[in-house]
Amino acid sequence: MLSTKNIKKLRDQYIGPSFSLSYHEPLHIVKGKGQYLYASDGTQYLDAVNNISHVGHCHPRVIAALDKQNRLLNTNTRYLHDNIVTYADELTNKLPAKLDVCYFTNSGSESNDLALRMARNYTDSNQTIVITGAYHGHTNATIEVSPYKFDGPGGAGSPDFVHQIPMPDPYRGKFRSNNDDIALKYADCVQQTLDGLDNDNKQVAAFIAEAILGCGGQILFPENFLAAASKKVQQAGGLFIADEVQIGFGRVGSHFWG
Ligand SMILES: Cc1ncc(COP(=O)(O)O)c(C=O)c1O
Known part of the structure; x- marks a missing residue:
């Protein structure tokens, strides 16, 4: 040795x-x-x-x-093989009914990169909403949506198509305590960003978030924040990307997803 x-x-x-x-x-x-x-x-x-x-x-x-x-x-995925379909079947059975198609990748960064590409393709836009302090990966596309990286040491700052909302932190955040009122106040920050985009004639592509903010400090959001915020984004024609890299696959709570 x-x-x-x-x-x-x-x-x-x-x-x-x-x-x-x-x-x-x-x-x-x-x-x-x-x-x-x-x-x-x-x-x-x-x-x-x-x-x-x-x-x-x-x-x-x-x-x-x-x-x-x-x-x-x-080998690669371009052959017929039992494993890819039986695994996809078992996996989707553990997820909400609407999440019924799989794209397999090698890392969290690739997953988020692919999700961003899909959202941008679907909306024909790259306008992305992110939470301050969030980390979503180390590829170029995911660093661009990771304030933890672009606002961190050596970072190049926020790209102009990325819009940060404050950390929905009920303990140290802009609005405090844990009730529906607080959740809606943080969701309103998303709405304000959506309104700003609308005023500029820009289409939102996606809101990307973890359900528990990991690198940002293990922050548990006020209950219902994500439901309210993602609904607003979807109503505006954008997609919600759930980054489950830290909390998915049965790591938290009663469900397989975070
Ligand atoms: C929340 C979150 N998203 C994405 C990533 C990137 O995943 P990977 O390191 O597998 O590329 C990480 C890695 O720590 C992460 O914590």
């Missing part, structure tokens, strides 16, 4: 500097199991980060399924 010092030296030599390391004394992690990570000196760490956790590290059923399929076939 390489020494910690040697790994650091080789990183400096071969790895682009934008690949940042966590912690003042970076950890040399060699193993993961369930909720734990293990360092080269044997120290066990409870992993509360893992970007983004689901069933834990190296879940035996996940490993077994990956191993079985890798030994059999790994």
